[in-house]
Amino acid sequence: EPEVTQTPSHQVTQMGQEVILRCVPISNHLYFYWYRQILGQKVEFLVSFYNNEISEKSEIFDDQFSVERPDGSNFTLKIRSTKLEDSAMYFCASTKDLGQSYEQYFGPGTRLTVT
Amino acid sequence: DAKTTQPPSMDCAEGRAANLPCNHSTISGNEYVYWYRQIHSQGPQYIIHGLKNNETNEMASLIITEDRKSSTLILPHATLRDTAVYYCIVRGPEGKLIFGQGTELSVKP
Numbered sequence: 001e002p003e004v005t006q007t008p009s010h011q012v013t014q015m016g017q018e019v020i021l022r023c024v025p026i027s028n029h030l031y032f033y034w035y036r037q038i039l040g041q042k043v044e045f046l047v048s049f050y051n052n053e054i055s056e057k058s059e060i061f062d063d064q065f066s067v068e069r070p071d072g073s074n075f076t077l078k079i080r081s082t083k084l085e086d087s088a089m090y091f092c093a094s095t096k097d098l099g100q101s102y103e104q105y106f107g108p109g110t111r112l113t114v115t
Numbered sequence: 116d117a118k119t120t121q122p123p124s125m126d127c128a129e130g131r132a133a134n135l136p137c138n139h140s141t142i143s144g145n146e147y148v149y150w151y152r153q154i155h156s157q158g159p160q161y162i163i164h165g166l167k168n169n170e171t172n173e174m175a176s177l178i179i180t181e182d183r184k185s186s187t188l189i190l191p192h193a194t195l196r197d198t199a200v201y202y203c204i205v206r207g208p209e210g211k212l213i214f215g216q217g218t219e220l221s222v223k224p
């Protein structure tokens with residue numbers, strides 16, 4: 001069964017450093033998402049991406065964040081200058097279509113630890 | 116904000132049915148109800164979704180009231196591996212999922 005994959009599973013970085021989190025969505029999916037979950041808190045939407053453009057972003061997704069689909073398979077989230085409060089699990093998700101009958105599938109997540 | 120409300124926690128005996136309720140009184144006519152679950156800090160796992168008819172798949176059943184203001188997720192024979200946080204979500208038009216706090220289901224031997 002196809003699945004969303006994410007790398008690395010755990011990333012440790014120092015405050016102020018840039019990090020890139022990588023995702024490979026399911027191959028025939030067209031819509032891509034990033035969510036994050038700070039330890040002990042709920043899952044929060046960050047950004048949605050379609051047709052090489054951001055279609056929606058949350059207040060969390062400020063200028064320090066960017067997303068890119070550099071080739072036909074990868075979908076990345078970049079944080080330019082990490083802060084301690086960026087420490088969280090980051091989940092990538094994808095869906096085939098925006099029709100209401102299409103479910104979103106999540107990857108296993110990347111645990112980002114900023115020290 | 117999430118458009119759903121769920122009890123924060125529930126217990127269920129292993130082998131019994133787990134019935135998880137959800138209120139979504141402001142749901143629009145064309146919005147689906149989705150259920151996901153999250154085990155520890157793993158990625159949310161899709162379970163089932165529905166519009167107005169009851170739905171069943173290999174994981175669970177979804178019962179939606181006639182007025183669509185509430186629904187119940189049923190795990191027919193809960194196992195210890197079903198211990199997780201269960202989220203009831205009304206999905207937004209751009210596809211984003213707005214998670215609430217969910218229901219923490221503990222399946223006990």
